[in-house]
Amino acid sequence: MLRGCVSLARGLRPGLRAAPHGAWPGPRLAAAPQPFWGHTAGFSQLGRPKDFALPNPSWSQDMMSLYNKFAEMAKDGTWKRIPSYDRSVDHLPERVRQAFKEVRQDTRFFLRNTDAEGIGFEYVMFLNPTEKRIVCLFQPGPYLEGVSGFAHGGSIAAIIDSTVGGCAIFAAGKVMTANLSINYRNPIPLGSVVLVDSKVDRIEGRKVFLSCEVRNVDGQTLHAEATALFIQLDTKTSQQQEACSP
Numbered sequence: 366m367l368r369g370c371v372s373l374a375r376g377l378r379p380g381l382r383a384a385p386h387g388a389w390p391g392p393r394l395a396a397a398p399q400p401f402w403g404h405t406a407g408f409s410q411l412g413r414p415k416d417f418a419l420p421n422p423s424w425s426q427d428m429m430s431l432y433n434k435f436a437e438m439a440k441d442g443t444w445k446r447i448p449s450y451d452r453s454v455d456h457l458p459e460r461v462r463q464a465f466k467e468v469r470q471d472t473r474f475f476l477r478n479t480d481a482e483g484i485g486f487e488y489v490m491f492l493n494p495t496e497k498r499i500v501c502l503f504q505p506g507p508y509l510e511g512v513s514g515f516a517h518g519g520s521i522a523a524i525i526d527s528t529v530g531g532c533a534i535f536a537a538g539k540v541m542t543a544n545l546s547i548n549y550r551n552p553i554p555l556g557s558v559v560l561v562d563s564k565v566d567r568i569e570g571r572k573v574f575l576s577c578e579v580r581n582v583d584g585q586t587l588h589a590e591a592t593a594l595f596i597q598l599d600t601k602t603s604q605q606q607e608a609c610s611p
């Protein structure tokens with residue numbers, strides 16, 4: 366089944382476009398990139414933590430090429446780059462973060478748990494709000510090894526969970542993963558770049574159903590496909606539940 370990541374990859378090549386997962390808008394020239402979820406007004410602009418979803422020297426040519434394409438498309442707001450921090454709490458709007466003043470300081474967002482660039486999860490997510498879709502550009506580093514030379518299935522699950530999770534948060538606010546089902550189709554070589562293309566399929570009450578495909582840069586290789594169920598949490602939240610709020 367062809368999906369958006371195929372078209373994303375193919376969209377890099379001039380003249381090619383196809384988008385069964387959602388229209389591939391193609392590069393556009395316009396205004397500056399928009400902030401994450403529109404919540405940026407709630408963030409302090411001073412003393413912001415480091416945003417890791419920006420290019421660094423470990424990013425390969427493929428990663429940079431894809432990043433530049435999405436950054437271009439973000440200029441008119443069709444796509445939005447999602448900032449990424451090394452603590453979960455820093456993803457929250459300021460009003461919500463206030464509730465976390467007393468949280469322990471030694472936690473790290475799982476995907477940002479290595480300090481050196483390029484050895485772990487190198488990724489950046491772009492949100493298409495209209496399509497309730499997130500495409501994550503993912504470059505797995507050498508510390509994510511499973512079978513020799515290839516990314517560990519757990520690391521692939523983690524990046525899928527986080528990408529579909531971002532979609533679910535966008536669509537439904539406070540959510541948690543209830544089910545994640547992955548079919549691994551082809552191994553992902555360490556250091557390669559893949560597109561994790563996820564979207565909300567439907568929402569039924571508190572249930573958010575999502576699907577995802579992971580493909581290589583030219584879209585020809587399907588590495589994994591997944592479905593996920595996220596459950597919207599009650600508004601009478603615990604701190605854990607608050608942590609899932611965008």
Ligand SMILES: CCCCCCCCCCCCCC(=O)SCCNC(=O)CCNC(=O)[C@H](O)C(C)(C)COP(=O)(O)OP(=O)(O)OC[C@H]1O[C@@H](n2cnc3c(N)ncnc32)[C@H](O)[C@@H]1OP(=O)(O)O
Pocket residue numbers: 453454456457526527528530531534540541542543544571572594596597598599608609610611
């Ligand atoms: C932090 C922000 C960072 C942002 C960074 C960028 C994005 C990063 C994103 C990172 C993302 C990382 C994300 C993470 O890592 S989340 C961490 C991994 N997930 C968990 O630990 C969740 C553990 N489970 C629970 O807490 C509860 O079970 C939940 C909250 C899920 C539901 O318990 P709750 O008491 O609330 O609901 P309910 O039991 O009344 O069920 C409600 C309905 O749902 C149906 N149902 C329930 N479970 C299943 C199931 N497994 N399959 C099929 N259906 C299921 C159920 O039948 C019922 O249906 P119905 O009878 O009404 O028809």
